[in-house]
Amino acid sequence: MVCPPVPAAAGARRHAQEHELRAVGLSLGYDGATIVDTLDLTIEPGRVTVIVGANASGKSTLLRGIARLLRPEAGEVVLDGTSISSLSSKKVATVVGLLPQQPIAPDGITVSDLVGRGRYPHQGWFRQWSSTDDAIVADALAATDTLALAERRVEELSGGQRQRVWIAMALAQDPDILLLDEPTSFLDVTHQIEVLDLLLELNRERGTTVVMVLHDLNLAARYADRLVVMGGGKIIAAGVPADTLTTAVVSDAFGLEALIVADPVCGSPMVVPIGRFHGAPAPGTLG
Amino acid sequence: MSAIITASRLIQRRREGRVVAILAAVLLAIVVLSLAVGAYSLSIPDLVRTLLGGGAGNENFIVLKLRLPRVSLAVLAGVAFAVSGALFQTVLRNPLASPDIIGVTGGASAAAVFSMLILGLGGVATSVSAFLGALIVAAAIYVLAWRGGVAGYRFVLIGVGIAFMVQGFVSYLLSRADLRNAQEALVWLVGSVSGARWQDITVVAVFLAVLLPAVAVLSGRMRGLQMGDDAASALGIRVERARLALLVLAVALAAVATAAVGPLAFIAFVSAPIARRVVGTGGLALLPAALVGAIITTGADFVAQHLLPGDLQLPAGIVTGAIGAPYLLWLLATANRNGKGA
Numbered sequence: 001m002v003c004p005p006v007p008a009a010a011g012a013r014r015h016a017q018e019h020e021l022r023a024v025g026l027s028l029g030y031d032g033a034t035i036v037d038t039l040d041l042t043i044e045p046g047r048v049t050v051i052v053g054a055n056a057s058g059k060s061t062l063l064r065g066i067a068r069l070l071r072p073e074a075g076e077v078v079l080d081g082t083s084i085s086s087l088s089s090k091k092v093a094t095v096v097g098l099l100p101q102q103p104i105a106p107d108g109i110t111v112s113d114l115v116g117r118g119r120y121p122h123q124g125w126f127r128q129w130s131s132t133d134d135a136i137v138a139d140a141l142a143a144t145d146t147l148a149l150a151e152r153r154v155e156e157l158s159g160g161q162r163q164r165v166w167i168a169m170a171l172a173q174d175p176d177i178l179l180l181d182e183p184t185s186f187l188d189v190t191h192q193i194e195v196l197d198l199l200l201e202l203n204r205e206r207g208t209t210v211v212m213v214l215h216d217l218n219l220a221a222r223y224a225d226r227l228v229v230m231g232g233g234k235i236i237a238a239g240v241p242a243d244t245l246t247t248a249v250v251s252d253a254f255g256l257e258a259l260i261v262a263d264p265v266c267g268s269p270m271v272v273p274i275g276r277f278h279g280a281p282a283p284g285t286l287g
Numbered sequence: 288m289s290a291i292i293t294a295s296r297l298i299q300r301r302r303e304g305r306v307v308a309i310l311a312a313v314l315l316a317i318v319v320l321s322l323a324v325g326a327y328s329l330s331i332p333d334l335v336r337t338l339l340g341g342g343a344g345n346e347n348f349i350v351l352k353l354r355l356p357r358v359s360l361a362v363l364a365g366v367a368f369a370v371s372g373a374l375f376q377t378v379l380r381n382p383l384a385s386p387d388i389i390g391v392t393g394g395a396s397a398a399a400v401f402s403m404l405i406l407g408l409g410g411v412a413t414s415v416s417a418f419l420g421a422l423i424v425a426a427a428i429y430v431l432a433w434r435g436g437v438a439g440y441r442f443v444l445i446g447v448g449i450a451f452m453v454q455g456f457v458s459y460l461l462s463r464a465d466l467r468n469a470q471e472a473l474v475w476l477v478g479s480v481s482g483a484r485w486q487d488i489t490v491v492a493v494f495l496a497v498l499l500p501a502v503a504v505l506s507g508r509m510r511g512l513q514m515g516d517d518a519a520s521a522l523g524i525r526v527e528r529a530r531l532a533l534l535v536l537a538v539a540l541a542a543v544a545t546a547a548v549g550p551l552a553f554i555a556f557v558s559a560p561i562a563r564r565v566v567g568t569g570g571l572a573l574l575p576a577a578l579v580g581a582i583i584t585t586g587a588d589f590v591a592q593h594l595l596p597g598d599l600q601l602p603a604g605i606v607t608g609a610i611g612a613p614y615l616l617w618l619l620a621t622a623n624r625n626g627k628g629a
Contacts, residue, residue: 069520093523100517109569112295121523138289
């Protein structure tokens with residue numbers, strides 16, 4: 001058992017196109033404070049990249065910058081050889097999709113209506129809603145196993161169902177690259193696994209490039225083809241999880257003393273924090 | 288498989304269609320009542336005959352000269368206020384963000400009262416002043432709320448503050464004015480569709496004919512903005528630009544309506560939430576909101592004219608205020624429990 005599973009050969013459902021997406025000397029910030037500092041990163045097409053880091057390490061900001069939600073203070077994000085700042089925002093949206101951390105479902109909206117709104121970048125003056133849009137929305141619902149919920153109201157759904165519906169909306173946008181900002185926060189552990197399994201399945205079966213920010217290091221190590229560890233607005237380490245998640249890196253990025261052991265399920269690195277009270281017993285402390 | 292989606296969209300469209308049909312029927316009924324009922328009442332056939340140009344002299348005067356302008360202006364102003372409120376509430380994602388709460392119509396009032404009491408102007412000049420007052424106040428709120436972008440709650444808080452300021456200014460002007468002028472200003476401040484002139488109606492109609500299609504063009508962006516700035520950006524919407532364009536439309540709608548009928552309270556505030564509740568699909572419900580606005584305005588004017596005890600004839604603004612204030616209380620009482628906005 002290896003994790004994540006080895007990408008299968010191109011199958012019938014594998015239809016996402018491969019794009020080159022790179023951050024070059026990218027600096028991002030708000031109100032003059034620099035959060036991401038001259039950072040270079042190439043997103044591997046067709047794979048799952050997971051970005052981890054402590055709070056305020058710049059990981060969400062980096063994701064927003066890659067998705068063209070923030071204007072770079074310096075450097076650029078390059079999509080297929082062109083800086084995304086010079087591309088139209090609708091054009092970028094047909095290639096790169098982003099699921100923000102807390103999107104808002106309008107009161108009373110149904111699942112099919114919400115997912116349908118993902119079609120926005122494909123519509124325009126002369127291109128109104130068509131049966132193709134219906135088919136793509138249905139496909140997005142089927143892929144996220146929410147077709148049976150199509151007529152339900154989003155507010156009636158469980159947290160896990162709701163998150164799958166939001167992922168369906170991002171899929172309806174038909175992006176080849178899907179960015180997700182902490183897609184598992186606010187979910188219990190069962191639904192976390194459910195959502196991550198779904199994203200891995202989308203990646204392996206459709207070829208959609210997945211880039212996500214995760215909080216849980218162990219889940220990150222298990223689901224990532226490539227792990228990016230951030231700290232202080234820079235990349236501390238990047239590569240396959242087994243080589244990347246070391247005690248030194250965890251200490252550097254999180255200021256946390258931890259043991260790294262092999263995940264008993266599939267051998268990916270697993271971080272076991274030590275803490276003040278459970279390490280080598282010191283005199284006068286709890287043993 | 289996609290048949291499920293097609294069917295689901297059809298159900299929603301039908302539902303909204305039914306609501307629109309019912310609201311339109313209610314509006315038509317109120318309009319007919321307003322035209323037919325009064326000190327001199329007409330039967331429906333007589334009314335239709337008069338409208339088609341076959342009325343007697345006194346019928347022509349009462350229906351075409353007195354009642355028709357009044358009810359037309361009520362319908363148009365109601366539509367303008369309601370769509371303005373719907374735009375503000377959707378774009379700023381806050382049910383309190385409505386031109387009458389955040390001081391936009393207040394700015395119009397202050398400018399109108401200033402022109403009446405200090406500059407001694409009246410008629411068209413008052414309307415023009417009101418229009419400019421709304422624009423100036425809205426621009427001030429936008430500039431003050433700007434921090435590399437406009438967040439809904441900051442816009443609303445600053446707007447509420449500005450509303451108090453312009454209210455204070457109006458009170459100051461009224462306290463200095465002599466009684467007769469102050470009386471005239473007070474009547475304008477309550478808001479009324481009585482004394483409607485065809486020139487006012489034409490101005491509002493022309494504005495609506497320009498602004499409403501522009502709203503329709505931007506409706507796709509509004510649907511994106513409903514889901515939050517990040518989600519909207521991710522769909523390829525240029526958020527700040529779309530928001531500014533929609534706010535300009537909303538301010539223009541509120542300004543032209545206030546200039547024509549005065550700051551009729553709460554129509555902008557309640558119409559869209561009522562319409563959304565009735566439609567219940569999470570869509571924008573702009574057409575239902577416009578109809579609700581027209582129903583409330585015409586209905587309030589009818590109640591103010593005919594249904595209050597003791598032959599009181601009040602301006603419509605008092606009745607709309609009586610509807611809106613309890614809704615505001617209800618909203619504030621339940622908003623925290625839900626923890627969400629429009």
